[in-house]
Amino acid sequence: MDKFLFKHIDNTGLVLWRVVFGALIAIEGFGAIATGWVKRTLIEPDFTFNFIGFEFLQPLPGNWMYIYFALMGVFGLCVMLGYKYKWSMFFYALMWSCVYLMQKTSYNNHYYLMMLLCWLMVFLPANKWFSLDAKLNTKIKSPSMPRWVLLVIILQIWIVYTYASVAKWYPDWLDGTVAELFMRGKKDYWLIGPILQIDWIQACITYVGILFDLLIVPLLLWKRTRLVAFCISVFFHLFNSVVFQIGIFPYMSIAFALFFFSSETLQRRFLPKKQLYTAGEIKVPNYKPALIGVFSVYFVIQILLPLRHWTFKDDVLWTEEGHRLSWRMMLRSKSGNATYYVVDKATDSRRRYPIDSLLSRKQRRAVRTKPDMIWQLCQRIKEAENKNGRDVAVYVDARVKINGGGSNQLIDPKVDLASEPWKHFEHHPWILPQPESYKKKKIKKK
Incomplete structure (x- = not known):
């Protein structure tokens, strides 16, 4: 165990990853401002839909976001340069975690992955070489790292890709329905739009997605297939970047290859002046029990979280229970309509509640199809009515379409959602049972 985990190996891959990762998270910070994401998601809305239980996290008032x-972007640059690395990485991880938990209208799996990687990087010795820290304090300078550092990153990546593949093993993905629906929205893209409508292209997207996610890590680990796998990875992620426009995630994924190529190759191509470490010393730290304990618990959680949706009643595509934090990436197309009603308990009068004025356009789409956000909006409506001296019940008439299927009732319209408690680990009975035909496709190709 000591030889496997604590034998020192060359740290060129980790050092280069720190530079690339720091640059990418800096781009994420500054880019969120430049593209208007901060304005649309955190400033313009009257409120955000937090992860339930984190209601105390709210955007700063005015233009403070x-x-x-901008401060996050500065911390990202400090990570890239390796300046005050531990503190810079810690504060970026903390600030990004707050952003992630304070809003889920713009939920993306890569936001979650970035949060996990940020916290992992806080504990990794990524500033031991090619950093301002090492230049200013030569005592910390080292060309090596313990092997567990490499194993932690590779295992995290492997979990993500494996679950992303397994989640696609369901009929609507396998028969090409999901690919067709997604590509239909890309038909106006310059040059590639018409190509993406071709049947065999959509079939390739369907099955390449499954095979890539399942096999890319093993192929990168095996020396004979590493270069080919890397070339495939570059094409795959650049394709996703162009077609789906998902920010820094494709480029971060390409950079994962730094943990798979040999240190000799990386050092020769990127850091020719760096000392190549080959001594292979075994240095067992005093904190070995704590280290093994913490990472064992962490990875048990990472393996179990994506499986939790099997503990809930009905299909996760229908209920959304267990959907987040489980690497279920771009798996379904979902649309719907929802009407909110309030009933004054004193007068028994019923009226339709105008939600459009309360929400941004993206929030309006979310509160039509996502049960947890529907429930949260009902709580806010009740609070707003209580401030005006009215004790009300809140009912929702919501119908959804999944993967081009028919419209079906999602929420029990007879249940006062404002009085229902939220249960993190139980199915909510006010989410109606899934109809047998809820995924029946009505797609007709032109």
Whole structure:
């Protein structure tokens, strides 16, 4: 165990990853301002839909979120340069975690992955070489790292890709329905739009997605297939970047290859002046029990979280229970309509509640199809009515379409959602049972 985990190996891959990762998270911070994401998601809405239980996390008032993200960008640059690395990485991880938990209208799996990687990087010795820290304090300078550092990153990546593949093993993905629906929205893309409508292209997207996610890590681990796998990875992620426009995630994924190529190759191509470490010393730290304990618990959680949706009643595509934090990436197309009603308990009068004025356009789409956000909006409506001296019940008439299927009732319209408790680990009975035909496709190709 000591030889496997604590034998020292060359740290060129980790050092280069720190530079690339720091640059990417800096781009995420500054880019969120430049593209208007901060304005649309955190400033313009009257409120955000937090992860339930984190209601105390709210965007800063006025334009302070611009300053917040600019500061994150500065911390990202410090990580890239290796300046005050531990503190810079810690504060970026903390600030990004707050952003992630304070809003889920713009939920993306890569936001979750970035949060995990940020916290992992806080504990990794990524500033031991090619950093301002090592230049200013030569005592910390080292060309090596313990092997567990490499194993932690590779295992995290492997979990992500494996679950992303397994989640696609369901009929609507396998028969090409999901690919067709997604590509239909890309038909106006310059040059590639018409190509993406071709049947065999959509079939390739369907099955390449499954095979890539399942096999890319093993192929990168095996020396004979590493270069080919890397070339495939570059094409795959650049394709996703162009077609789906998902920010820094494709480039971060390409950079994962730094943990798979040999240190000799990386050192020769990127850091020719760096000392190549080959001594292979075994240095067992005093904190070995704590290290093994913490990472064992962490990876048990990472393996179990994506499986939790099997503990809930009905299909996760229908209920959304267990959907987040489980690497279920771009698996379904979902649309719907929802009407909110309030009933004054004193007078028994019923009226339709105008939600459009309360929400941004993206929030309006979310509260039509996502049960947890529907429930949260009902709580806010009740709070707003209580401030005006009215004790009300809140009912929702919501119908959804999944993967081009028919419209079906999602929420029990007879249940006062404002009085229902939220249960993190139980199925909510006010989510109606899934109809047998809820995924029946009505797609007709032109």
